[in-house]
Amino acid sequence: MQKLTAQRQAILDVINRSDKHWDADEVAYALKENDTPIGIATVYRGLAALAEQGLIESIQLADKKRYERADKKHHDHLICTDCGDIEEFCKPEIEKLQDLVASEHDFTIQGHQLLLFGICIRCKGKGI
Amino acid sequence: MQKLTAQRQAILDVINRSDKHWDADEVAYALKENDTPIGIATVYRGLAALAEQGLIESIQLADKKRYERADKKHHDHLICTDCGDIEEFCKPEIEKLQDLVASEHDFTIQGHQLLLFGICIRCKGKGI
DNA sequence: GTGATAATGATAATGATTATCATTCTGACT
DNA sequence: AGTCAGAATGATAATCATTATCATTATCAC
Numbered sequence: 001m002q003k004l005t006a007q008r009q010a011i012l013d014v015i016n017r018s019d020k021h022w023d024a025d026e027v028a029y030a031l032k033e034n035d036t037p038i039g040i041a042t043v044y045r046g047l048a049a050l051a052e053q054g055l056i057e058s059i060q061l062a063d064k065k066r067y068e069r070a071d072k073k074h075h076d077h078l079i080c081t082d083c084g085d086i087e088e089f090c091k092p093e094i095e096k097l098q099d100l101v102a103s104e105h106d107f108t109i110q111g112h113q114l115l116l117f118g119i120c121i122r123c124k125g126k127g128i
Numbered sequence: 129m130q131k132l133t134a135q136r137q138a139i140l141d142v143i144n145r146s147d148k149h150w151d152a153d154e155v156a157y158a159l160k161e162n163d164t165p166i167g168i169a170t171v172y173r174g175l176a177a178l179a180e181q182g183l184i185e186s187i188q189l190a191d192k193k194r195y196e197r198a199d200k201k202h203h204d205h206l207i208c209t210d211c212g213d214i215e216e217f218c219k220p221e222i223e224k225l226q227d228l229v230a231s232e233h234d235f236t237i238q239g240h241q242l243l244l245f246g247i248c249i250r251c252k253g254k255g256i
Numbered sequence: 257g258t259g260a261t262a263a264t265g266a267t268a269a270t271g272a273t274t275a276t277c278a279t280t281c282t283g284a285c286t
Numbered sequence: 287a288g289t290c291a292g293a294a295t296g297a298t299a300a301t302c303a304t305t306a307t308c309a310t311t312a313t314c315a316c
Contacts, residue, residue, distance in 0.1 A: 003313070005263065024303080039265040044304065046263095062188045064303060078235050089229050097222050098244055105215055106249040107206050115241045116226055121234040131282070131293060152272080167296040172273065174294095192272060263312070268305105275300065282293075 002053055008046040010036045015056050021066040021077075021086050060113060076113075080120035087120065130181055136174045138164045143184050149194040149205075149214050188241060204241075208248035215248065 004012075014030045015022055022030075028043045038046070047067050051058040057070045059077060066086075076094075078087040094114065102109040132140075142158045143150055150158075156171045166174070175195050179186040185198045187205060194214075204222075206215040222242065230237040 001262070003262065005312080007264075041266080041305080042264055049263095060190045078230070078233055080235075081238060087233055087235070089233060091225055091229050094222055094225050094229075097219055097225070098242075101217050101219050101222075102206070102244060102246060105206055105217060106252070107208075107215070107244065107246045108252060109244055109246040110209060111245045113241070113243045113245070114226075116230060116235070116237055117239045117241070118230060118235045118237040124234070124236060129293075133281080133294065135295075169274080169297080170295055177294095258316090260315090261313085264310080266308095268307075270305070271303095273301080276298085278296100280293100280295070282291100284290090286287100286289080 002049050004053075005046075007036075007038045007042055008050060010034070010038065011043060011046045012050055012055055015050075015067055016069050016071070019069065021059065021068045023064050023066050027067070061115070076115070078116045078118065078120070080123055081117050082119055082123035085120055085122075089116075130177050132181075135164075135166045135170055136178060138162070138166065139171065139174045140178055140183055143178075143195055144197050144199070147197065149187065149196045151192050151194050155195070189243075204243070206244045206246065206248070208251055209245050210247055210251035213248055213250070217244075 010031055011027055014027055014034065020026075024040065024043050024047060027047065028038065028040050031038050031043070047056070047058070047065075050056045051067060055070055056067045057072075058065055058067050061079070072088075073090065074095075075088040075090045078089060079085075080087075095112075098112055099109060101107075138159055139155055142155055142162065148154075152168065152171050152175060155175065156166065156168050159166050159171070175184070175186070175193075178184045179195060183198055184195045185200075186193055186195050189207070200216075201218065202223075203216040203218045206217060207213075208215075223240075226240055227237060229235075
């Protein structure tokens, strides 16, 4: 029932073009630059639909949702509280421990979100 | 410079009275019940101030912030996507791995947020 | 090619949170 | 006690991401 329309294809193309973590406004802006402007409500709906179909990944930050390409292996995120930059990491041992925790609590795990906050190496330098 | 005023003391008392994870509205409602009604803006500021002073803990969920007592040992949260219930868990091995990840990325870690989403044991039963 | 179903886009509405601003409180110091 | 500066308060407006509404248009199955 979910359709992959021209607009959603355009959104998907934008997101697949880079490793960025996009928010809705950034996607809308990129689409305008691209001469395929799409209404902001449609961008929101398109992002939600694409994420539901697994064609893109979503991460929920404190204030907003961001979306990224889905054709990467699973990872979590390091977020610099200074510059806002988002790095990715992968630590399967953590996932295993999460599954253990869930089973200890008779909890059927559906997903997780792990964010590490701190100062990235670039901002550490510039601080002084 | 941050002051622990009567209003903030009242907010703190409400939160310390239970193991709940409170949002601002719930705190405001409890204060009204308590015959110490406080303006909603003041509740928000009070919660932020108390969290900054370490007198309460805050957790950032998708849509809103929630606050809980600070006099417990560190833990993370299991969130039932059906009933919204929040359980707590403690797994120091995960924290250690997080520190390891951070150091691998030359990242000075300041904090983290780990949420596990799924179905709690109660909702599993009632679903059939 | 005709319905049924879904998508679009402009705009209004929502909901949590923050900003504004006039007023009041607090604590330190005369 | 009196004064002054810095905070806090509370009512309300503003903000910002997101969702709802609704009339219109596109899409797909038959």
